[in-house]
Amino acid sequence: MNRHWSRKVAACTAASAALLVASAASAQTRGSASNWRQTDRSSVARDERFGSPQSFAFELRFGPYSPEVDEEEALAGAAPYRTTFGDVQQFYFGLELDWLPLRVPYVGLIGPGVGWGYTSKSTGAFAAGTTTKTDEQTSLTVMPMHLSAVARFDELMRRTGIPIVPYAKAGLGMGLWYSVSGPRAANVDGVRGEGITWGTHLALGGALALNWLDRRSSSQLDESTGINHTYLFGEWMYANLDGLGSSPQMHVGTSTWVLGLALDM
Numbered sequence: 676m677n678r679h680w681s682r683k684v685a686a687c688t689a690a691s692a693a694l695l696v697a698s699a700a701s702a703q704t705r706g707s708a709s710n711w712r713q714t715d716r717s718s719v720a721r722d723e724r725f726g727s728p729q730s731f732a733f734e735l736r737f738g739p740y741s742p743e744v745d746e747e748e749a750l751a752g753a754a755p756y757r758t759t760f761g762d763v764q765q766f767y768f769g770l771e772l773d774w775l776p777l778r779v780p781y782v783g784l785i786g787p788g789v790g791w792g793y794t795s796k797s798t799g800a801f802a803a804g805t806t807t808k809t810d811e812q813t814s815l816t817v818m819p820m821h822l823s824a825v826a827r828f829d830e831l832m833r834r835t836g837i838p839i840v841p842y843a844k845a846g847l848g849m850g851l852w853y854s855v856s857g858p859r860a861a862n863v864d865g866v867r868g869e870g871i872t873w874g875t876h877l878a879l880g881g882a883l884a885l886n887w888l889d890r891r892s893s894s895q896l897d898e899s900t901g902i903n904h905t906y907l908f909g910e911w912m913y914a915n916l917d918g919l920g921s922s923p924q925m926h927v928g929t930s931t932w933v934l935g936l937a938l939d940m
Contacts, residue, residue: 678807682757724796729784731940732773732827734908738933740794742817742852742919743926754876760796765792767931773825781830784937786798786843790824793818813856819926821848821876838884840906848876848911850916850927872916872924880910882937910935 711837711928744756769792797814801807817869823846832840878917885905886893910931916928 679829727897727903727940729903729939730774730776731789732775732825732937733940734769734771734772734773734790734935734937736767736769736790736792736910736933736935738767738912738931739764740792740817740929740931741765742794742815743928744815747917747923747926749923758813759801760798760815764931765794765796767792767933767935769793769819769935773827775825777825779798780925783826783828783830785824785826788821788823788846789821790821791818797904811856813854815854816852818851819848819916819928820830820851821914822846823878824875827882832884836887838887840884842880842882842883844876844878846876848874848914848916850914851876852925852927870925871939872927873917873919873921874928875919876912877913877915878933880908882906882908901940906937906939908935909933909936 680803686831742756745754771788771790773786773788775786777785779785793816795814795816797812799808799810800813802809821844823844825842825844827840827842829840830936849873852870852872856868883906885907893905896905912933913929913930914928917926
């Protein structure tokens, strides 16, 4: 009888020990999975582990544009642009490509970027020596461009899953511009209305990642095209195209807000 009970006690003890070991292992697994310190806790990081390499960013850009022509000191308070074209801002369209080969831990991606934009406005030309407009059209076209250092601070999104990526750009700007009156380039005192104005470029913005709307489709897009993320972004852009302090040049830059669509590749 004692031997029988001894066997039962031994069996119960062994079963209890096995149960305790299994419970401890399960608790440890749950603890590791829920530990917020784990760098792969973010679904973004888990997706990127199996995603394609990320080295480039491409932007489609849209916004208002009002060239700072009338701010040139040599005009001595005159406002030829506003007098001719009025106060309504022009429509701006732009493209940008960033190469981002360097990832700084806990910061994000850094690299060079190049951008090109286009804006144009036309109105009736003034009759010579009068303030009366004619049927002949006059226009001003500006193509602002830049070569900048770009920093995209995406580590917050990668580590927490919050789909927001702040970014900054700073570099050299250039504005290619020309004015047309009627069928020919504008000509004042024998000088053609065209030129290049150099300056600086600065931009600060934030992008909202859209992958969380449909992660499965985003993964399939990455697998088939190499596009890692899709963003909607808003940006303050300051194209300070004033000639960099050199001889008087037409100021064709602006300070404006830009909206657009961006892709990581």
